[in-house]
Amino acid sequence: MPKSTFRCAKVAARTSAPQRTRLRAAALAAVVLSLLLTACGGGAAGNGDDGKKVVLTTFTVLADVARNVAGDKLTVESITKAGAEIHGYEPTPGDIRKASKADLILDNGLNLEAWFAQFVEGLDVPHAVVSEGVEPMNISEDAYQGKPNPHAWMSPLNVQVYVDNMVKAFSELDPDNAEAFKANGDAYKAELQAVQDQMTTRLAGVPEAQRALVTCEGAFSYLARDAGLKELYIWAVNAEQQATPQQITRAIEYVKANNVPAVFCESTVSDAPMQQVVGATGAKFGGTLYVDSLSEADGPVPTYLDLIRHDADVITKALTGAGS
Missing domain, CATH: 3.40.50.1980 (Nitrogenase molybdenum iron protein domain)
Incomplete structure (x- = not known):
């Protein structure tokens, strides 16, 4: 079976439990199905207008960190805009279309972007969780008791781990610029440590x-x-x-x-x-x-x-x- 046909079948068959309400999940699933079935007919190239590979992050904080690591070698965009509330964000058809054309998607993980997980699994795009390796603190109260607190980036020490994960992901995406990503990451980690100390x-x-x-x-x-x-x-x-x-x-x-x-x-x-x-x-x-x-x-x-x-x-x- 051709790869594109397999992707279409996978998306059509996949179901997921509602993350916030049944109505929202059903509406999002319909949007995802429509856009990805369309993409199966022939999607656009992942490279940006400047020929650079495109890295898409789930929110603006990750985008800024990623730009420091990528330097001028990659194009980094955020799916959410400045001022957006990340936990309950509702993706638009444009968001999903943008994600389908990216070369790499970065998310925080630790259950932060439940809304994003509903459709990222159906995309034929590499995906990296930047909090991997961080020792999470658990939430001690309310309905979320025992679950990891997702706001690990509020420690610059943790963000140094994020940077290492980004360097690895970017180097796999664009091996020719691996040395530049490593140098950028080391320089930015020094800034993170300075801000932590301050x-x-x-x-x-x-x-x-x-x-x-x-x-x-x-x-x-x-x-x-x-x-x-x-x-x-x-x-x-x-x-x-x-x-x-x-x-x-x-x-x-x-x-x-x-x-x-x-x-x-x-x-x-x-x-x-x-x-x-x-x-x-x-x-x-x-x-x-x-x-x-x-x-x-x-x-x-x-x-x-x-x-x-x-x-x-x-x-x-x-x-x-x-x-x-």
């Missing part, structure tokens, strides 16, 4: 009594671990339903009991639940932190290194009162 030094200045990081999502476990901060969050992982009365009450009680001076929320979700905590406790809203997405180029965190610097600065100033 972050931990900066947060070490927070007095022991104020070393509590209270956020909307439990996305800062790796950062809190590295910086020696206690962590509490309203919900574990961004989902369709979040911020129950019980979760908000728990956060209020924690902030009161520990005299937490400031609380935070992430850029991709509403801070309304955390503002309820602020109103009930007198704690200050310390500011917006970035996790799942970079900002636009003219925003506060256009790169991953900027994201870590920004978050460390906002947390330190709010918990010490330096930003008042």
Whole structure:
């Protein structure tokens, strides 16, 4: 059987359990089937307009890291845009078409992109999980208890592992430029270590009594671990339903009991639940932190290194009162 015919049969036969709701999964499956059956009739070449091979990442943070490793040898794109909420993202037909034309797809893994797994398996495109080899921290509460916390990139130490995985994947994709990928990766890992050291030094200045990081999502476990901060969050992982009365009450009680001076929320979700905590406790809203997405180029965190610097600065100033 010709390869293209096999791919069509595979896609048509494959079924998957709904990741979020039955309606969403059914709609996505229909889109995937339509696009991939069309692709079986003759797809476009994977190379970009400039002749370089195309690497597609699931979100903007990975794209920035990948560009540092790829240099000018590959074209790197993100399937999601700046400001997108990664957990509940719903792929469009254009996203799937773009993925079918890529030469390599990178995703974070650790159950972050359940939405992407629904169609990536049906694509005849190499795929690499960049968190492979990272020691995950498990979520300790809510419906996700015992599952790995997917936000491993919030530790620059972990991102050094991401870089090694990217170097390997890029070298397999484009062997002629393997030495360049290795050199780029080594240089970027040095920058990651410098930012890690800056972050931990900066947060070490927070007095022991104020070393509590209270956020909307439990996305800062790796950062809190590295910086020696206690962590509490309203919900574990961004989902369709979040911020129950019980979760908000728990956060209020924690902030009161520990005299937490400031609380935070992430850029991709509403801070309304955390503002309820602020109103009930007198704690200050310390500011917006970035996790799942970079900002636009003219925003506060256009790169991953900027994201870590920004978050460390906002947390330190709010918990010490330096930003008042």
